[in-house]
Amino acid sequence: SILSKFSAVDVDREFAEMNEIEDEALVSFLKDEHPQTVAVVLSFLAPAKSAAVLQSLGSVAMKEVAVRMARMDRVVPEAVAGVVKTIKKKYRDYQRRNDDLVTGGLDTLVDILKHMPGDDERQIMDDIEAALPNVSRQLRDKIFAFENVVNLNNGEVRILIDEIKDDHLIALALKGAGDDVRFKFLRNMSQNRATDILMEMNAMGSIRLTEVEDSRRKIVSIMRALDDNGAIRLRGGETLVE
Structure with missing residues (x-):
């Protein structure tokens, strides 16, 4: 045996x-x-x-x-x-229990950071980067996720769209995205532009997941740059009524 x-x-x-x-x-x-x-x-x-x-x-x-x-x-x-x-x-x-604890801790920290002033939040993230690089990457991935565009107010989304300057990239990124993410983008552009993007998405048919993920990474990179220079704030804070 x-x-x-x-x-x-x-x-x-x-x-x-x-x-x-x-x-x-x-x-x-x-x-x-x-x-x-x-x-x-x-x-x-x-x-x-x-x-x-x-x-x-x-x-x-x-x-x-x-x-x-x-x-x-x-x-x-x-x-x-x-x-x-x-x-x-x-x-x-x-290991599974520890992973769950780490994930839970990061989720809690993300929620706390939402309610902190930008300077304090960046200081905390810098401190975590210095002490725990691996955890810092997980934290940034949670904060700077494509789906977190829903945390932006409408004015910030319009700033993001203007910075992207590529409707094909937006169409790719919105393939398979949730309704809340799609709505956040499409409601903040002209009706003609939104219609064109929807038509392009439909014309694409089935596309590789890697293409979608690559387009989202490019948009997230733009989101991070805008967040770093203070043009948008991804963590949000209190919900704003517009």
């Missing part, structure tokens, strides 16, 4: 990534496991990593695990495979 062919090389490869997991995370995975399972895991981790985890399990669990490790002669492949599967699933769940 496959399990019977679970070699020492396989074991080393499977456990190698666990040495990269934070000690606190490993402890949280293992604290409710049977002492024998914990003993198997620690026997394959780097000694320093195992020592840190063992110390964090508490005196009772530490004793039980240490005794089982001392008694351990050899581990059958089935046991190793089962432990690997269990720990990997817990790690995936852990």
